[in-house]
Amino acid sequence: MTMSNNIVLGENQYGKAEVRVVKVTRDTDRHHIEDLNVTSQLRGDFQAAHLEGDNGHVVATDTQKNTVYAFAREGVGSPESFLLRLADHFTGGFDWVTGGRWEAEAYSWDRIQAHGEGHDHSFVRNGQEVRTAVVVRDGATTHLISGLKDLTVLKTTQSGFVGYPRDKYTTLPETTDRILATDVSARWRYNTNLDFAGTDFNKSYEDIKALLLEGFTENYSHALQQTLFDMGKKVLEAHSEVDEIKFSMPNKHHFLVDLSPFGLDNPNEVFFAADRPYGLIEATVQRENIDAAPVAWSGIAGFC
């Protein structure tokens, strides 16, 4: 094989990362809040900018940031619909922008309970989880991935770990009754033929989160791997519009403390919650024979 000395531009994208936007809807005295961290990245013909210093095609990252704030003026609705609006705007408004990647984290706020009632304009950050969304547009195809991260769950029984191979380095005792705890990160990809405009993504999100939680607790867990699969299967069975769901879940070990030096027993009640190292269990649960759509997940190889 001969090596070419021609140096060319490979895959590229650019934009504004982590635009923090908070939208307050104050059309009545009862305010509503939407809180997002948005990243906008454009793909298309940006050859001249990289090779010749010609910025004629470069929609400034500052303009992309401003567009996020301007669009928020009309409300967010759902992170997914907000990102789809941005995708339409940039691919529709500039001929040479053929696609891009738009990503958001959404932080949820609960009303402060004052005298038994949710306050009109005071909020407390809901610490449960961060909602995520990604839109990847590639020519005529739009991929949409929704998700969540840092959803911390724990069950105090109905979990064990036995039957694994033992070699000279194995010290772990088998157990049929242990604590199972994890921080769920899950991302689910919708069919590309989904009617994006006609879908209530907030409802879909709440429903899928509830299924994930049910899936975590419903069955006896022989390993976090099995529980992960249970969780994903529930989502795919209930939501035909979802093709696959990817998980990354740390196994947050809880070790029984030896209280015998103090003359005490420990019938599975006092644990040391280790923060590291942790097991890391990652898998995709998917419909058979789906198109894996790698562009939706990583976009530009190695960057995301």
Ligand SMILES: O=c1[nH]c(=O)c2[nH]c(=O)[nH]c2[nH]1
């Ligand atoms: O649920 C578990 N899966 C494992 O793969 C594993 N490995 C380990 O040491 N403990 C556990 N627990």
